[in-house]
Amino acid sequence: MDEADRAEPGVVVGDDGSDGARLAVDWAAAEAEALGTCLVLVRTMMLPMPNVDFVPGVITPVAGEIVADQSVVDYAEKELAEVAAEIGRKRPGLPVRTRVRFGRASWELADIGRQAELIVVGASGRGGLPRLLLGSTASQVVHTSARPVVVVRPSGKKTGRVVVGVDGSPASVAAVRYAYDFADRHGCALHAVHVWSEPPEDVFGPARSGGEGQQTPEDEGERLLAESLTGLGERHPDVVVRREVALGSVAEVLLDHAESATLLVVGGHGRGALRGAFLGSVSHAMAYHAPCPVAIVREGVEEHPG
Numbered sequence: 001m002d003e004a005d006r007a008e009p010g011v012v013v014g015d016d017g018s019d020g021a022r023l024a025v026d027w028a029a030a031e032a033e034a035l036g037t038c039l040v041l042v043r044t045m046m047l048p049m050p051n052v053d054f055v056p057g058v059i060t061p062v063a064g065e066i067v068a069d070q071s072v073v074d075y076a077e078k079e080l081a082e083v084a085a086e087i088g089r090k091r092p093g094l095p096v097r098t099r100v101r102f103g104r105a106s107w108e109l110a111d112i113g114r115q116a117e118l119i120v121v122g123a124s125g126r127g128g129l130p131r132l133l134l135g136s137t138a139s140q141v142v143h144t145s146a147r148p149v150v151v152v153r154p155s156g157k158k159t160g161r162v163v164v165g166v167d168g169s170p171a172s173v174a175a176v177r178y179a180y181d182f183a184d185r186h187g188c189a190l191h192a193v194h195v196w197s198e199p200p201e202d203v204f205g206p207a208r209s210g211g212e213g214q215q216t217p218e219d220e221g222e223r224l225l226a227e228s229l230t231g232l233g234e235r236h237p238d239v240v241v242r243r244e245v246a247l248g249s250v251a252e253v254l255l256d257h258a259e260s261a262t263l264l265v266v267g268g269h270g271r272g273a274l275r276g277a278f279l280g281s282v283s284h285a286m287a288y289h290a291p292c293p294v295a296i297v298r299e300g301v302e303e304h305p306g
Contacts, residue, residue, distance in 0.1 A: 008097065010038035012113035013120040014105060014137065015083060017043075020122030024152040027293060028120035029087050029094060031150075034185045035117055038095040041083060042112055043076045044105040076100045106140030113147055118295070123153035142268075142287045148178060148297045150263075155292040160187070163257045164265040165250070165282060166194045168224040170299040171267030176228045178297045179265040184236040188262055191242045192229060194221040195250040221245030251285040261292045268298040 013028035015021045025041065032039040080098040087096050101108040113119040121138040142149050164179035166172050176192065183190040196217045215223070225243045233241065246253045258264040266283045286294045 007114040007116075008038075008040045008099070008112050009115050009117070010040055010095075010097075011035065011118055011120060012040045012042060012109060012116040014109050014122070014141075015041050015043055015080065016105070016137075017079060018122065018124075020124045020153070022122075023154065024120050024122035025083060025087070027150070027152045029091055029096075031118070031120070033091050033094050037117055038097060039087065040112065040116070041080050041096065041098045042101065042109055043080050043099070044101050044103060044108045045072065045076065046102070046104070073100055104140075105137040106144060109137070109141050110145040110147075113145060116147055118148040118150055119145055120150045120152060123151050139287070142283075142296050146298055148295055150293055150295045151287050151290075152293045153290070155261075158262045158292070159260045160189065161191055161261050162186075162188045162263045162265065163191045163193060163254065163261045165254050165267070165286075166192050166225055166228050167267070168194075168228060169267055171297065173228055173267075174299050175265045175267040175295075175297040177232065178295060179263075180229075180232045180236050180239060182263060182265070182295070183239045186262065187238075189240040189242065191244065191257060191261075192225055193244045193246060193254065193257060194225050195246045195248060195253045196221055197247070197249065217247075218245050250282045251289075254282065254286060255289060255291070258286070258290050258292050258294070264290050264292055264294045266294065266296060268296045 011028045011032040013025050015025050029039050077098065077100050080100065084096040084098055087094065099112060101112070109119055109121065119141060121141050123138055138151050142151065162179050162183040164176055166176060179190060179192075182188070222243070222245055225245070229241065229243070233239070254264065254266070264286060266286050268283055283296050287296060
């Protein structure tokens with residue numbers, strides 16, 4: 001396949017046949033349908049080992065000769081076709097494509113998803129513990145893809161609420177836009193949260209009580225929220241928005257708010273407007289520990305990819 005043809009539009013999702021992957025596939029199918037785009041199912045396999053001649057004490061690869069069992073590829077394609085057929089029965093209007101690739105799963109997903117609306121992965125593959133560990137493929141896709149990535153894991157009772165972390169950085173602004181769009185598509189309320197950590201007393205001085213005309217940290221947080229949400233209410237008039245400025249650990253506050261959320265959205269890289277808030281590290285923590293699906297959004301994703 002030509003290199004330019006490897007990239008796919010729509011929603012790209014990895015499927016390795018595990019329970020975690022099937023959750024991701026179901027989530028991705030619903031989202032592709034909501035977006036009015038296609039679903040791309042991707043199954044990857046590592047490149048086959050070279051055929052070798054065995055000499056006592058020596059292993060010598062036979063140059064240019066690769067063991068490639070076509071039956072393995074056929075089986076993977078058959079499995080994906082069955083998954084696609086099942087999705088087709090549930091969502092008859094949804095276009096579904098399948099792709100089988102040789103290579104590392106994270107690289108192939110990021111490559112195929114270069115022009116996708118988003119890339120969806122299960123929190124863990126075969127043998128993983130979905131509430132405790134992030135599988136290596138999901139972790140690498142989160143860290144390398146320039147497109148929005150959604151990590152799907154089992155979640156409890158959903159409240160129909162989308163939670164988004166806000167710190168005023170460009171990536172955070174992109175995350176807010178993504179969260180607003182998602183909330184509008186799915187009829188969810190939006191909960192925008194800015195978290196600041198308690199600084200030493202002498203950092204703000206009299207500003208803590210609003211003295212000398214200076215803003216308090218709460219005022220600064222409200223300002224950041226207002227700026228980050230500017231214009232989006234007019235674009236999404238049906239979305240009910242709650243704004244919150246909270247004190248504490250950014251990761252702990254967002255994890256607590258995500259407990260019953262439909263989706264948690266964070267920026268892939270960010271900076272704290274106040275000390276202690278770094279969405280780069282926070283997005284890492286959310287991908288590993290969030291109790292609901294989490295979207296990691298990069299700066300600039302509102303622009304057309306490609």
